[in-house]
Amino acid sequence: MSIKASPRKHLWVWFLWLAVFYSTWLLLLQAEGAWEAAKGHWPMALAMAIGSYAAGSTPMGGGTxxxxxxxxxxxxxxxxxxxxSFAVQSIGMVxxxxxxxxxxxxxxxxxxxGAVxxxxxxAPIGIIFFAPLVPDLWIKVVFAVLWGSFGVLHLYRIGEIAGHVGMTEFDEQWDHRVGFMLGLVASLLAVSVTGVGIDMVIYAALVLLCRADLKxxxxxxxVIMAFTSVYGVAIKTLTNSWQPGVYENWLAAAPVVALGAPLGVFIVERIGRKPILMVVAALCVGQFIWTCFAEQDALGVWGIALSLAALGLCLMVFEKLRSWGGILVAEAQRKNDQRRAPPEAAPEPFINPDEPAVTKST
Structure with missing residues (x-):
């Protein structure tokens, strides 16, 4: 019985990244007024100490x-x-x-x-052409609905989601196509508007469609949110469309998230993901309620009703994915069982003992 060796780790790569990042950050602090700006935005650094931990231990970017x-x-x-969200995730999620x-x-x-x-x-289509058309109020609502539905899903499906082991193997080309479509839609409609979302969509597909282990x-x-964030930073920089105040908040939060997100990855393997997901799910539902309450005058009765309907629609989509995943998993299991079953032996010919034997003449 052979024992499969665990893959060799290369943590020196991560330590090298940290050395390069912190050297660059310290260099940026030498600019006039940079240190004062970083100190003046310490509340964001404090908030992202918690946010970056959640980013590494859950399917939520630090921007969430x-x-x-x-x-x-x-x-x-x-x-x-x-x-x-783009700026801080380009450090924390990376x-x-x-x-x-x-x-x-x-x-x-x-x-x-496929999602990449x-x-x-x-992402470029959404950031350049779609996002500028969305009013500020509806950016808040879209964010609240997306993550509110994510929270509700986990509050009543957490046992099932956390119980998956391994991952159901479908056709690789099928996985690639699904990832491509989800990555295209999520980056165009969600990431471009809120700065997050593709991570939640890919995660939902994996746990609901493929019954993938949380690990x-x-x-x-x-990883997909890290790539999309860096790509978003590049697009925002090339189009010179950054909002004022982003850099100052980033300067304060970046050194925190560079360690906080990997810390979340490390610690969650020792305490489990289910408790953290439950807390995060409750926070997601809470921010949806907070948004509806804070914006009730602007939204009005119909706006709040529409927000609730959108949250319900997201849950219906999640449940549809789960139902479809059940069918796909059962079909994949049936095919695997057929491949593993031994071939049926050919039936032996029937010989009547009452008939004389026939010999073949030469």
């Missing part, structure tokens, strides 16, 4: 905490929250992704590659 803190708590424009890859953790590579290709197409689904969602 940064956005409501800036928009709901500090009453900043939603466009600032979105742009800050740091967590390097940590994940250096430790050789398992990923859903086929779906991940989809994001390459959808596979969450790291995969972290």
């Amino acid at each position: 905490v940064g956005f409501p803190v800036l928009v709901l708590l500090f009453d900043m424009p939603a466009t600032l929250g979105r742009d800050f 740091s967590a992704s390097i940590f994940i890859l250096a430790r050789r953790q398992p990923l859903a590579w086929a779906m991940l590659k 290709v989809g994001a390459l197409i959808g 596979i689904a969450i790291p995969t969602s972290v």
